[in-house]
Amino acid sequence: MTTVDPEVRTPQQVVGAWLERFNAALDAQDADAAADLFATACFWRDLVALTWNLKTVEGPEGVRDMLTHTLATARPRDFHVTEEPTEADGLVEAWLEFETEGGRGQGHLRLRDGRAWTLLTALRELKGHEEHRGSARPAGAEHGINPERRTWLERRINEAEELGHTTQPEVVIVGGGQGGIALAARLRQLDVPTIVVDRHARPGDQWRGRYKSLCLHDPVWYDHLPYIKFPENWPVFSPKDKIADWLEMYTRVMELNYWSSTEATSARYDEDAGAWEVTVVRDGTALTLRPRQLVLATGMSGKPNQPSFPGQDVFAGEQHHSSAHPGPDAYAGKRVVVVGSNNSAFDICGALYEVGADVTMVQRSSTHIVRSATLMEIGLAALYSEEAVANGVTTERADMIFASLPYRIMHEFQIPLYEQMRERDRDFYDRLERAGFEHDWGDDGSGLFMKYLRRGSGYYIDVGAADLVADGRVKLAHGQVDHLTRDAVVLADGTELPADLVVYATGYGSMNGWAADLISQEVADRVGKVWGLGSDTTKDPGPWEGEQRNMWKPTQVPALWFHGGNLHQSRHYSLYLALQLKARAVGIATPVYGLAEVHHTG
Numbered sequence: 001m002t003t004v005d006p007e008v009r010t011p012q013q014v015v016g017a018w019l020e021r022f023n024a025a026l027d028a029q030d031a032d033a034a035a036d037l038f039a040t041a042c043f044w045r046d047l048v049a050l051t052w053n054l055k056t057v058e059g060p061e062g063v064r065d066m067l068t069h070t071l072a073t074a075r076p077r078d079f080h081v082t083e084e085p086t087e088a089d090g091l092v093e094a095w096l097e098f099e100t101e102g103g104r105g106q107g108h109l110r111l112r113d114g115r116a117w118t119l120l121t122a123l124r125e126l127k128g129h130e131e132h133r134g135s136a137r138p139a140g141a142e143h144g145i146n147p148e149r150r151t152w153l154e155r156r157i158n159e160a161e162e163l164g165h166t167t168q169p170e171v172v173i174v175g176g177g178q179g180g181i182a183l184a185a186r187l188r189q190l191d192v193p194t195i196v197v198d199r200h201a202r203p204g205d206q207w208r209g210r211y212k213s214l215c216l217h218d219p220v221w222y223d224h225l226p227y228i229k230f231p232e233n234w235p236v237f238s239p240k241d242k243i244a245d246w247l248e249m250y251t252r253v254m255e256l257n258y259w260s261s262t263e264a265t266s267a268r269y270d271e272d273a274g275a276w277e278v279t280v281v282r283d284g285t286a287l288t289l290r291p292r293q294l295v296l297a298t299g300m301s302g303k304p305n306q307p308s309f310p311g312q313d314v315f316a317g318e319q320h321h322s323s324a325h326p327g328p329d330a331y332a333g334k335r336v337v338v339v340g341s342n343n344s345a346f347d348i349c350g351a352l353y354e355v356g357a358d359v360t361m362v363q364r365s366s367t368h369i370v371r372s373a374t375l376m377e378i379g380l381a382a383l384y385s386e387e388a389v390a391n392g393v394t395t396e397r398a399d400m401i402f403a404s405l406p407y408r409i410m411h412e413f414q415i416p417l418y419e420q421m422r423e424r425d426r427d428f429y430d431r432l433e434r435a436g437f438e439h440d441w442g443d444d445g446s447g448l449f450m451k452y453l454r455r456g457s458g459y460y461i462d463v464g465a466a467d468l469v470a471d472g473r474v475k476l477a478h479g480q481v482d483h484l485t486r487d488a489v490v491l492a493d494g495t496e497l498p499a500d501l502v503v504y505a506t507g508y509g510s511m512n513g514w515a516a517d518l519i520s521q522e523v524a525d526r527v528g529k530v531w532g533l534g535s536d537t538t539k540d541p542g543p544w545e546g547e548q549r550n551m552w553k554p555t556q557v558p559a560l561w562f563h564g565g566n567l568h569q570s571r572h573y574s575l576y577l578a579l580q581l582k583a584r585a586v587g588i589a590t591p592v593y594g595l596a597e598v599h600h601t602g
């Protein structure tokens with residue numbers, strides 16, 4: 001084992017000494033020597049820089065294996081600090097830059113007792129394919145005399161007319177919500193011809209169509225899109241129609257080739273041509289697109305779980321999934337049963353109560369609730385808030401800090417935060433419990449964010465409706481729905497809940513289902529489950545994956561990719577997916593290290 005120089009003291013010196021040895025080991029292509037610099041319990045998270053994958057390896061043996069397989073091709077080198085390293089509680093932290101054979105990256109290092117505990121390496125750009133930004137921005141104007149002159153607009157119109165007709169896109173993105181839009185913007189800056197198709201008439205309609213009281217649950221600092229930040233006077237919690245308009249504006253000014261009113265109806269991979277055949281119906285006319293890469297950005301909250309109960313056909317009132325719920329206005333004075341007790345259920349119950357409906361929530365399993373203000377203060381403020389920005393933690397910096405925490409140990413950081421939340425809002429939880437509400441903190445007490453990453457469901461960020469349940473203004477019933485009668489929902493224990501309207505706030509299916517719909521069940525099964533970490537907690541079966549299943553990285557089906565998540569994830573991970581797609585578009589070798597195996601279908 002390498003010994004650590006006892007004379008070395010300041011964080012700068014500790015990091016300097018470590019980097020010197022690390023760089024020397026990398027230059028010598030010596031995986032053993034590099035692995036020796038890592039602590040017994042350690043994590044190296046690589047975002048595309050060495051592995052052409054999103055991959056976290058653990059322990060010196062994991063580091064050794066990754067380097068053994070990647071050093072010769074990736075040739076990582078010249079790791080150096082970009083600012084003064086810091087030290088707190090025996091942990092030395094440093095922000096890094098480095099190079100690989102094909103790109104430049106950014107990194108973050110945590111050293112404990114002179115050895116690496118966590119290392120993040122993230123590709124930022126490909127050499128020779130840098131974005132035209134900053135000092136490399138396009139001139140726009142073309143000075144001089146040019147009889148062949150075509151304006152920016154003429155060139156743009158020409159491109160839009162040709163792409164998908166006389167020329168083929170390199171990438172087709174199915175789904176033009178915030179995910180598809182952010183990725184398309186990145187690809188545009190990287191000069192990768194891309195078409196986004198969405199069945200809606202206008203960008204942003206995904207949000208316009210949701211119930212009218214909806215505002216984002218995440219604050220503005222968490223929600224920026226790539227390249228264009230929300231202005232300083234933008235509301236903290238964006239109302240849904242404002243987000244919709246922002247997405248529409250963004251699509252236009254970022255000059256995306258966005259085909260609205262276009263449904264992708266089928267896709268198959270043509271092995272001989274090395275391209276997909278994607279059939280789309282645009283404004284009623286079918287045509288075939290032949291991209292080399294296909295991205296499904298069809299939304300993790302896009303495929304409604306439509307429950308089926310006996311008696312739905314005899315129920316005389318109205319019934320719909322929460323995704324089709326228009327808002328409360330038509331239901332003043334009506335009896336409404338909302339099946340479910342997560343975010344949508346609470347939002348919908350709250351809005352219905354406000355207009356004077358008689359509302360009953362049916363809780364089928366326990367839910368985790370955190371009050372919005374508490375979550376913002378304890379859970380997010382250090383990274384995403386006005387205060388964080390004032391402290392120099394920009395959204396980009398926050399994204400990297402967040403990315404530097406390996407998923408394996410993330411819950412350990414989350415648990416104490418949720419203990420604080422529990423303490424702060426003790427009265428609130430006591431009241432909910434007294435009302436009979438079944439509340440949980442996640443299988444291991446790690447709360448909302450881990451639930452989101454593991455299963456994408458099972459929580460409510462309280463903006464007021466929880467109080468309605470706690471004090472009985474929204475009635476609470478428990479159990480599974482057994483059947484519907486002409487005018488009631490009947491639960492398994494025989495409880496009858498009279499209803500004029502039934503809202504099924506029963507969540508959304510796996511994104512994998514989109515692949516089955518569009519391509520085939522066989523391909524969907526080959527891809528396997530999408531989302532989750534393999535934490536072996538409820539709805540996230542093991543084995544441990546280390547990264548989110550199949551998201552933003554190569555899948556077992558070549559040239560098929562999944563993109564999406566919340567606004568933070570769409571912003572951050574769209575860069576890595578765009579770089580992977582760009583590399584393939586220009587023929588850069590992309591040997592993937594550690595392609596995830598499939599353990600679960602659907």
Ligand SMILES: Cc1cc2nc3c(=O)[nH]c(=O)nc-3n(C[C@H](O)[C@H](O)[C@H](O)COP(=O)(O)OP(=O)(O)OC[C@H]3O[C@@H](n4cnc5c(N)ncnc54)[C@H](O)[C@@H]3O)c2cc1C
Binds near residue numbers: 180264298
């Ligand atoms: C009630 C509710 C509240 C939410 N609140 C937040 C929040 O506060 N913050 C947050 O970050 N996220 C929130 N989410 C999650 C939200 O769904 C996602 O953040 C966001 O919509 C995901 O964006 P996306 O682009 O991945 O998918 P979507 O916005 O779902 O977009 C997918 C698109 O794919 C299109 N599509 C699907 N299949 C096809 C096809 N075959 N052909 C053409 N088009 C197709 C659909 O028309 C749709 O426009 C919320 C979700 C819901 C339901």
